Amino acid sequence: MMENMTTGGMLEIGGVSSDKLAAACGTPLFVYDEAELERRVQDYKSCFRSELFKTEVIYASKAFVCKAMLDKLKQYGFGLDVVSGGELHLANQSDFPMEQVYFHGNNKTEDELAMALSLGCGTIVVDGIMECRRLVAMANRMEKEVGVLIRINPGIEAHTHKYIVTGDLDSKFGVTFREEEIILELIGLLRESKYTKLNGFHVHIGSQIFDLRAYDALIERMMKFIKKLKSKHMIEVRQLDFGGGFGVRYTAEDEPSSIRKVCKSIIEKCEAEIRNHELQLEKIMIEPGRSIVAEAGYTIYRVGFLKDTPNKSYLFIDGGMADNIRVALYDARYECDLANKMDREKSKKYTVAGKCCESGDILIEGAMLPQAEPGDLLVVYGTGAYGYSMASNYNRLNKPAVAFVKDGKARIVIRRESYADQMRLETNEEVNL
Numbered sequence: 001m002m003e004n005m006t007t008g009g010m011l012e013i014g015g016v017s018s019d020k021l022a023a024a025c026g027t028p029l030f031v032y033d034e035a036e037l038e039r040r041v042q043d044y045k046s047c048f049r050s051e052l053f054k055t056e057v058i059y060a061s062k063a064f065v066c067k068a069m070l071d072k073l074k075q076y077g078f079g080l081d082v083v084s085g086g087e088l089h090l091a092n093q094s095d096f097p098m099e100q101v102y103f104h105g106n107n108k109t110e111d112e113l114a115m116a117l118s119l120g121c122g123t124i125v126v127d128g129i130m131e132c133r134r135l136v137a138m139a140n141r142m143e144k145e146v147g148v149l150i151r152i153n154p155g156i157e158a159h160t161h162k163y164i165v166t167g168d169l170d171s172k173f174g175v176t177f178r179e180e181e182i183i184l185e186l187i188g189l190l191r192e193s194k195y196t197k198l199n200g201f202h203v204h205i206g207s208q209i210f211d212l213r214a215y216d217a218l219i220e221r222m223m224k225f226i227k228k229l230k231s232k233h234m235i236e237v238r239q240l241d242f243g244g245g246f247g248v249r250y251t252a253e254d255e256p257s258s259i260r261k262v263c264k265s266i267i268e269k270c271e272a273e274i275r276n277h278e279l280q281l282e283k284i285m286i287e288p289g290r291s292i293v294a295e296a297g298y299t300i301y302r303v304g305f306l307k308d309t310p311n312k313s314y315l316f317i318d319g320g321m322a323d324n325i326r327v328a329l330y331d332a333r334y335e336c337d338l339a340n341k342m343d344r345e346k347s348k349k350y351t352v353a354g355k356c357c358e359s360g361d362i363l364i365e366g367a368m369l370p371q372a373e374p375g376d377l378l379v380v381y382g383t384g385a386y387g388y389s390m391a392s393n394y395n396r397l398n399k400p401a402v403a404f405v406k407d408g409k410a411r412i413v414i415r416r417e418s419y420a421d422q423m424r425l426e427t428n429e430e431v432n433l
């Protein structure tokens with residue numbers, strides 16, 4: 001976690017004090033430290049390189065995306081992973097270079113595929129045989145060229161600290177590489193069309209992974225597999241995309257590897273395997289999401305009421321599960337502080353709870369904080385990934401605003417939703433059947 005500056009007990013983010021941010025932008029507020037974002041993007045850009053092959057870092061939009069984020073990624077020449085027409089639309093509206101967009105997903109609709117083809121999306125990651133048939137037919141009909149990666153389920157499952165090499169044949173994503181006939185059929189289909197160009201394979205083994213040996217095992221498996229395709233079927237694979245999933249620090253217990261270390265480890269393993277199997281790979285890609293945005297993001301809430309029950313001291317905030325579903329959904333852990341009392345002794349244990357009508361709307365259990373009062377500011381660290389992107393209007397809460405801060409300046413990059421915004425879709429129209 002980054003060490004933040006404090007002045008007079010007030011937390012600063014990007015040189016801006018949190019009370020000023022809260023007063024000017026309202027709460028709850030997502031705040032991104034732009035310099036930290038840039039450092040992370042730059043680290044990926046400069047460390048994920050090799051003399052032996054081209055490289056591309058593809059940002060996973062799902063972690064957090066908006067125009068300002070895409071503008072930044074454009075500057076650094078990143079690729080972009082999208083998984084829906086909505087993410088694709090945003091990329092297009094942000095003038096993101098379409099040839100650097102990778103369209104993922106296990107059930108892309110016909111409309112989404114048509115949109116991707118007509119916008120000139122560079123690569124479609126094909127998930128299975130039915131999708132492949134449809135894509136080939138559509139590309140032929142629309143006379144649109146597109147690169148294709150086939151998503152493989154490599155039988156390696158990684159969950160945080162552990163990884164297991166499984167024979168899991170039942171993931172909803174991809175084709176297991178044991179189903180060689182299906183992979184050959186997919187390759188055959190793609191080759192039949194002059195519009196679809198098979199570039200290689202894509203894999204993604206999970207999220208919040210700390211043990212880099214999981215990627216070593218993955219790289220070994222994939223390289224062995226493409227070696228076999230080459231020697232047995234004369235199929236030359238040119239690109240491999242190893243997905244994302246690199247762990248971040250949510251609490252002091254998390255010990256992620258640095259971005260530099262992650263990149264070095266993957267690059268060196270790829271180089272060794274390529275030499276070992278005498279392969280001719282053109283390009284290696286990775287797709288980080290969380291590790292770029294999580295630790296650059298904060299949520300600032302205003303403390304409302306406090307309530308003591310026989311065994312707990314509740315501290316209520318003006319957001320909760322609507323802006324951070326990760327705690328209720330995954331038991332995610334976060335750390336927090338009272339942003340306006342950074343210099344006070346943390347003398348009391350609180351249960352930080354949101355305002356939604358659900359008992360599970362608890363953000364942090366057992367948070368040691370200074371004595372709190374209504375009007376204090378609670379900051380939750382590391383909320384930059386899958387917070388805003390998974391936010392909902394549960395209980396008709398307005399989605400928070402998102403601010404980028406840098407060098408003592410702040411700008412709003414996503415406006416706070418208003419009740420009027422929520423009413424926008426309300427209607428009473430007769431349907432023509």
Ligand code: LLP
Pocket residue numbers: 060062063081104204206207208243244245246287288289290291326330385386
């Ligand atoms: N590539 C693919 C194909 C993915 O499915 C994902 C994440 C990524 C890249 C980026 O993974 P990352 O580097 O962000 O871990 N909502 C969950 C995370 C779901 C991740 C889904 N796929 C959470 O809040 O923890």
